[in-house]
Amino acid sequence: MAAESLERILGEHPFFGGMQEPYLQLFVDCASNVRFGAGEVIFRVGEEANTFYLIRHGRVALETSAPERGSAVIQTLGDGDVLGWSWLVAPFRWRFDARAMDPVRAIALDGRCLRGRSEEDHDLGYELMKRCAQVMEQRLQATRLQLLDVYGGGVRSKR
Amino acid sequence: MMVSLSDPMAPSPFRVQRVRKETYDTFTLELDPPHSAANGFSFAPGQFNMVYVPGVGEAPISISGDPDKPQTLIHTVRSVGTVTQKICAPGPGTVLGVRGPFGSSWPVEEAVGSDVVIVCGGIGLAPLRPALYYLMAHREKYGRVVLLYGARTPEDLLYKDELPKWRGHFDLQVEVTVDSASSGWRGNVDVVTTLIPGARFDPESTVAMVCGPEVMMRFTLIELERRGVPAENTFISMERNMKCAVGFCGHCQFGPTFICKDGPVFRFDKIQPIFATREI
Numbered sequence: 001m002a003a004e005s006l007e008r009i010l011g012e013h014p015f016f017g018g019m020q021e022p023y024l025q026l027f028v029d030c031a032s033n034v035r036f037g038a039g040e041v042i043f044r045v046g047e048e049a050n051t052f053y054l055i056r057h058g059r060v061a062l063e064t065s066a067p068e069r070g071s072a073v074i075q076t077l078g079d080g081d082v083l084g085w086s087w088l089v090a091p092f093r094w095r096f097d098a099r100a101m102d103p104v105r106a107i108a109l110d111g112r113c114l115r116g117r118s119e120e121d122h123d124l125g126y127e128l129m130k131r132c133a134q135v136m137e138q139r140l141q142a143t144r145l146q147l148l149d150v151y152g153g154g155v156r157s158k159r
Numbered sequence: 160m161m162v163s164l165s166d167p168m169a170p171s172p173f174r175v176q177r178v179r180k181e182t183y184d185t186f187t188l189e190l191d192p193p194h195s196a197a198n199g200f201s202f203a204p205g206q207f208n209m210v211y212v213p214g215v216g217e218a219p220i221s222i223s224g225d226p227d228k229p230q231t232l233i234h235t236v237r238s239v240g241t242v243t244q245k246i247c248a249p250g251p252g253t254v255l256g257v258r259g260p261f262g263s264s265w266p267v268e269e270a271v272g273s274d275v276v277i278v279c280g281g282i283g284l285a286p287l288r289p290a291l292y293y294l295m296a297h298r299e300k301y302g303r304v305v306l307l308y309g310a311r312t313p314e315d316l317l318y319k320d321e322l323p324k325w326r327g328h329f330d331l332q333v334e335v336t337v338d339s340a341s342s343g344w345r346g347n348v349d350v351v352t353t354l355i356p357g358a359r360f361d362p363e364s365t366v367a368m369v370c371g372p373e374v375m376m377r378f379t380l381i382e383l384e385r386r387g388v389p390a391e392n393t394f395i396s397m398e399r400n401m402k403c404a405v406g407f408c409g410h411c412q413f414g415p416t417f418i419c420k421d422g423p424v425f426r427f428d429k430i431q432p433i434f435a436t437r438e439i
Contacts, residue, residue: 063342071342075349080357101345138353141378145350146338150372151281151311 030113036100049086049094050112058104063097082135087111170211170256181317186247190232199229203264204289205424209404211256212245219401221286235285261404263424265290270366274302280309280371305332305358309351355382362387370396390428397422
């Protein structure tokens, strides 16, 4: 895919909303277009995390497994979502498996490249961290809500 | 005809026509109104009844049927307490006492001309189903209509036979998610609030109707605000310890209001100052 087209795609993605043009070009330099077939594993728990993905189309399941409990889906992601932030935090290893539920089209961003550029240019790093912090905050709030297991019943139904 | 309008404290006998198991602990009951109620049982979407099991007790239960079909009264009940277990237990032919309908309703008339987003969690879909029936029956009066529904697991989803039909409507966006699932589940896994950013509605011209556990509603209201839906266009159904259902006993007092009489459906900006106040 041409760099010009990648620039447009990245510029239109909510993750890059409001990002200045010169910075956007730096991300384009670290980006590539990828596809995954339905059922294909995108990454596995324990593997080195050096990439993250902006999902353009399709759905991805984040999975984990435990002995005697089998495989469980902990989250699904879809169009416009960001897949993965373990590439940003040492020791840079995936905590879960990611599997394409449908044919998936995404933009892969080279995390190692972005980490290096962020070290060289802290303004770029701050722009990146602001966006990743938002993804992490939303994930944290959702996880808290999941942990509360709120569908256990209310006052009205206790009688 | 409102069955027991003359004496709101006196239950009318309703005969159980059918009981359908929704989940392992939730049942939908179809009840025949008494013969004296020639026009059936009229109600507004969002209202509730006090359902009485003779010799056991009474419980407030939201009406979950179609307001345009008053010949049958429908309640979806979660069997978790002494009374609700007895309500769910009887087979066809059993007689239950019903007082109602009580309380405020979803603003389906006020929403005419607007987009409507329904956000519900768990059994919170039951009191919103009548509103959805109404919206679909008068579909031309509304803009976009969106249903966002969350449950604990796929097995906990209500109305499994109806969800695919609703999804099949080209003019209704239906998104369903569960908090956890095995890898065989093909749907979404996440909390219901995460469906809000991707829902198709114009926030400035949207009426939001929200029902579910209070914590879930708290998170939902934040997401709706983040999306730009004004508090005065957001409606929630509250739940407290309703007893008399007519504002006499004070059991369900919520600040200056009574949930049974002034609610259960409230415009959010009216109760925003006290919503989520722990002592209330």
